[in-house]
Amino acid sequence: MTYLETVAGGPAPTRGTAKEARTRAPAPPAGPPRSWPIVAAAGTTVLLWASAFVGIRFAGHDYSPGTMALGRMLAASIGLSAFVAVTAALRRRGGRSRAGTPEADAPARRPGAPRGRTLGLIALWGVAWFGGYNVALNAAERLIDAGTAALLVSVAPILVAVAAVLVLGERLTRRLGVGVTVAFAGVALIAASGFTGQADEMGVALAVLSAVLYAFGVLLQKRLLARVDAATMTWLGALAGTVALLPFAPALLDELATAPTAATLGMLYLGVFPTAIGFLTWGYVLSRWTAGRTTAATYLVPPVTVLLSWTLLGEVPALLALLGGALCLTGVVLATRR
Numbered sequence: 180m181t182y183l184e185t186v187a188g189g190p191a192p193t194r195g196t197a198k199e200a201r202t203r204a205p206a207p208p209a210g211p212p213r214s215w216p217i218v219a220a221a222g223t224t225v226l227l228w229a230s231a232f233v234g235i236r237f238a239g240h241d242y243s244p245g246t247m248a249l250g251r252m253l254a255a256s257i258g259l260s261a262f263v264a265v266t267a268a269l270r271r272r273g274g275r276s277r278a279g280t281p282e283a284d285a286p287a288r289r290p291g292a293p294r295g296r297t298l299g300l301i302a303l304w305g306v307a308w309f310g311g312y313n314v315a316l317n318a319a320e321r322l323i324d325a326g327t328a329a330l331l332v333s334v335a336p337i338l339v340a341v342a343a344v345l346v347l348g349e350r351l352t353r354r355l356g357v358g359v360t361v362a363f364a365g366v367a368l369i370a371a372s373g374f375t376g377q378a379d380e381m382g383v384a385l386a387v388l389s390a391v392l393y394a395f396g397v398l399l400q401k402r403l404l405a406r407v408d409a410a411t412m413t414w415l416g417a418l419a420g421t422v423a424l425l426p427f428a429p430a431l432l433d434e435l436a437t438a439p440t441a442a443t444l445g446m447l448y449l450g451v452f453p454t455a456i457g458f459l460t461w462g463y464v465l466s467r468w469t470a471g472r473t474t475a476a477t478y479l480v481p482p483v484t485v486l487l488s489w490t491l492l493g494e495v496p497a498l499l500a501l502l503g504g505a506l507c508l509t510g511v512v513l514a515t516r517r
Contacts, residue, residue: 309420
């Protein structure tokens with residue numbers, strides 16, 4: 180395919196005779212690409228995911244890591260199930276209203292429900308991200324503040340880029356090498372002092388584990404979105420993650436009886452907004468942008484988290500941690516820029 184074909188999204192036009200030019204139907208005028216819904220969805224994801232770090236820190240005083248993850252995913256699964264049911268009903272109603280039209284008579288192009296290996300990989304993705312990532316991050320934020328956790332998790336794009344080199348055989352560029360070095364220098368500064376001047380080695384390790392699970396989830400989700408739509412994958416993954424967390428159900432019932440209402444509402448917020456809505460918008464963006472471009476949009480999550488935690492939780496960042504955070508984000512940008 181030529182450069183023109185790549186840019187235009189189709190074969191390059193060929194020169195025909197004057198007669199062919201006169202008889203050829205005029206092409207419809209090409210309008211500008213409708214990118215604003217994707218940008219709006221990316222912005223929604225950034226804001227909701229940034230608020231999740233603050234919400235975890237807030238509710239984590241009254242809920243243990245496993246129980247908070249289960250309560251969050253129960254709320255998310257209920258919300259996502261309602262969304263899937265409503266959209267399916269609207270789709271059926273729209274199909275009946277178009278009965279007899281050429282569009283309705285044309286063969287359906289929607290893929291069927293995932294099954295077999297695809298369904299198993301979706302379940303693995305859900306257990307790793309909605310289960311493992313949530314528990315690890317919840318545990319980390321019992322030991323470190325929201326800003327530290329957000330900055331450490333932000334190295335996930337670096338891990339995605341490194342995985343592309345090690346697993347997919349992509350070339351290790353100088354920019355990637357420099358970016359990795361700078362980012363991990365920033366991580367070292369954050370780990371040494373903590374974002375508010377206090378560090379906990381176990382908390383840092385758990386946050387880094389969260390970043391690893393995050394990177395794994397992005398790589399697997401991008402691959403699976405070629406076979407299944409974002410809403411279905413998010414819904415099935417949330418159900419799989421919820422099932423994996425069910426061993427925490429007895430403890431969740433005990434903590435629900437003693438936790439203050441504000442903490443319970445915070446946990447429900449985490450399920451409905453950062454998880455159900457945030458992952459729907461994330462899947463929408465990821466299915467239309469590249470994995471690198473989508474994860475690059477999440478560079479804004481740590482700064483937004485810092486502002487929210489500073490404003491809502493009074494977690495004032497230390498100067499050394501601010502330098503580490505700047506290095507971390509600079510390294511991520513260097514490593515993932517094309």
